[in-house]
Amino acid sequence: MPAGxxxxxxxxxxxxxxxxxxxxxxxxxxxxxxxxxxxxxxxQRYGLTFAVNEAVSNAIEHGAPSRDGTVKICAVxxxxxxxxxxxxxxxxxxxxxxxxxxxxxxxxxxFMAALVDEVDLRREGEATVVRLAKCR
Amino acid sequence: VFxxxxxxxxxxxxxxxxGGELDMSAAPDLGETIDRVLEQGIRCVVADLxxxxxxxxxxxxxxxxxxxxxxxxxxxxxxxCANRNVRKTFEIAGLDQMVTIDDRTEEPMPxxxx
Numbered sequence: 001m002p003a004g005x006x007x008x009x010x011x012x013x014x015x016x017x018x019x020x021x022x023x024x025x026x027x028x029x030x031x032x033x034x035x036x037x038x039x040x041x042x043x044q045r046y047g048l049t050f051a052v053n054e055a056v057s058n059a060i061e062h063g064a065p066s067r068d069g070t071v072k073i074c075a076v077x078x079x080x081x082x083x084x085x086x087x088x089x090x091x092x093x094x095x096x097x098x099x100x101x102x103x104x105x106x107x108x109x110x111f112m113a114a115l116v117d118e119v120d121l122r123r124e125g126e127a128t129v130v131r132l133a134k135c136r
Numbered sequence: 137v138f139x140x141x142x143x144x145x146x147x148x149x150x151x152x153x154x155g156g157e158l159d160m161s162a163a164p165d166l167g168e169t170i171d172r173v174l175e176q177g178i179r180c181v182v183a184d185l186x187x188x189x190x191x192x193x194x195x196x197x198x199x200x201x202x203x204x205x206x207x208x209x210x211x212x213x214x215x216x217c218a219n220r221n222v223r224k225t226f227e228i229a230g231l232d233q234m235v236t237i238d239d240r241t242e243e244p245m246p247x248x249x250x
Contacts, residue, residue, distance in 0.1 A: 021159065025159070028159075057159070057193075
């Protein structure tokens with residue numbers, strides 16, 4: 001990955017979705033299919049699918065879609081890892097949990113970190129990019 | 137795609153069935169269903185997720201909220217779920233430390249009140 005950017009070195013498979021919760025199923029199906037083609041088993045696929053769902057949900061809820069009302073997901077094979085990039089054009093809310101025994105909201109980023117090997121979050125110009133990667 | 141239904145299963149005990157993919161689009165309806173049950177003053181709620189294939193952090197938050205409110209009224213909250221992946225997300229959230237999570241897949245519910 002080039003220093004200072006989260007943009008993938010090459011473009012893999014892309015999916016553009018309307019920034020609406022009804023599109024989340026399609027995002028999960030995309031993530032699951034890409035993970036399946038990469039050779040991941042059921043548990044790894046679920047973890048990646050869950051993490052992508054959280055990132056896209058966050059983009060829909062807290063971010064801002066592109067001018068045409070979409071968010072973008074890209075799947076890229078990077079060495080021995082499969083990476084997903086989720087773009088939106090707002091400010092990602094990391095949903096930092098407030099200190100309490102069992103928070104009712106605000107665990108999205110913690111979930112992503114628990115279920116994939118790498119989570120990166122960065123501003124790219126006017127966009128926010130989340131990168132989620134899981135190794136073989 | 138998700139579905140929700142609920143019914144009384146014993147005096148002062150109500151079951152909420154939530155199946156399918158429980159994501160951000162399901163969370164408001166799941167929350168409203170549980171709110172409606174709790175507004176009846178019921179102190180025992182069973183969330184039957186036997187048919188759930190996916191749950192995200194927003195729906196887990198709804199379950200945490202239900203647990204918190206029932207705990208405050210000295211009630212009980214039980215989750216029925218056998219799906220290994222869904223149960224793992226409960227563990228990551230720490231929900232398994234606070235709520236009884238039952239993996240019964242046969243006869244998970246008491247018979248409805250006649």
